[in-house]
């Protein structure tokens with residue numbers, strides 16, 4: 001007869017032999033697990049489930065009808081930041097440091113948005129460069145983040161000789177963002193998707209979220225929309241426009257230091273990526289077709305098409321002289337949507353104003369110099385570019401703020417998103433403190449607090 005040794009029986013035998021406990025410990029725990037704070041408990045615990053009220057959508061005469069239903073409020077806060085990309089991260093840290101009870105919600109399980117999840121690893125422009133004189137414009141929260149990342153070994157490198165803009169390691173970037181959010185006492189809520197807003201007249205009073213726990217609400221005094229796509233201001237009915245832009249899929253080459261890049265370039269592989277802090281890895285930017293980044297059918301098609309073509313190219317690289325050791329390390333978990341919705345703001349930032357070099361009285365940040373050979377003092381970003389024309393209690397930050405077409409490329413870069421996020425967070429906290437609408441905050445005080453938090457206003 002064939003004897004079967006089950007895991008339970010094996011453990012029993014080992015325990016009887018005095019070997020059970022250490023064996024089991026070695027199986028379930030490694031050093032990383034051991035440092036995680038959680039109540040010691042057996043695995044596979046049964047959680048009692050009480051029947052809840054259910055309000056499923058119903059099919060009624062060929063139409064899907066969602067019934068009215070009450071929503072549980074899972075959290076209440078002063079400032080709620082939606083989206084944990086560079087803008088949302090900076091907004092949350094700045095609002096909390098300015099004294100507001102702050103929560104940050106993010107649909108994925110990490111911070112950084114396209115920077116870390118989209119593997120867009122080069123942070124620029126951190127400086128304005130005019131007539132050879134370089135001025136650092138990313139200061140305050142964004143600068144602190146970059147400096148703290150750079151303290152880790154092999155975490156950041158300058159992307160080109162003589163250029164100050166860093167390329168950062170995505171995992172260390174996520175780690176330091178977690179640390180700063182935690183230190184600022186921000187309530188971090190991952191794994192939930194903002195599906196709608198809670199309105200009170202013309203004012204946003206919170207958001208409706210979807211998660212594994214179902215549909216719930218979060219209430220707040222002010223909301224910062226740092227979703228990148230303007231999901232919150234669109235749901236609130238704010239005037240905006242929608243753009244089509246290139247949607248690519250960034251990916252990474254492994255064993256890049258074991259490849260003969262010159263030979264590969266000579267063989268026709270022009271784009272072999274950008275350097276990373278680890279010499280064995282390079283990230284490859286992919287432009288992709290100009291399309292609607294809000295259309296999930298289109299995004300689904302592109303995910304599949306990009307992965308297929310990246311893989312085919314990788315096979316050709318591996319078959320070429322100098323490329324046999326190279327491998328496809330990773331495609332980005334987040335597809336590269338550059339621009340979708342742009343806010344119609346109370347004060348749209350135009351190229352003419354931006355390039356004039358003037359620093360108006362409502363300047364809340366100065367964007368750096370962008371573009372090959374560009375020489376200018378950077379551009380002032382007015383507070384009004386973050387504020388919707390009519391919708392109240394909402395401030396936009398990041399790549400969805402109100403700018404005209406030529407300014408889109410400057411405004412959407414990571415460094416600039418850190419800046420508009422920082423300003424939005426302080427403005428939100430100030431609106432809460434002053435008990436006023438974000439459009440009515442005292443600009444002088446806003447600038448004072450920003451300066452106090454280390455920002456550069458020109």
Ligand SMILES: Cc1cc2nc3c(=O)[nH]c(=O)nc-3n(C[C@H](O)[C@H](O)[C@H](O)COP(=O)(O)OP(=O)(O)OC[C@H]3O[C@@H](n4cnc5c(N)ncnc54)[C@H](O)[C@@H]3O)c2cc1C
Nearest residue numbers: 083085086087107113114124194227228336398399412414
């Ligand atoms: C392919 C590509 C290459 C680029 N190259 C560079 C470069 O080299 N250097 C550079 O500086 N910039 C580059 N950029 C631009 C830059 O990465 C982004 O514009 C920047 O990250 C935008 O920051 P953000 O915080 O506004 O938005 P995002 O980075 O998009 O972050 C938004 C966050 O909100 C979350 N979110 C969205 N909707 C919801 C919702 N409804 N509910 C909950 N959470 C939500 C997202 O998951 C995400 O984490 C590139 C962009 C792309 C796509």
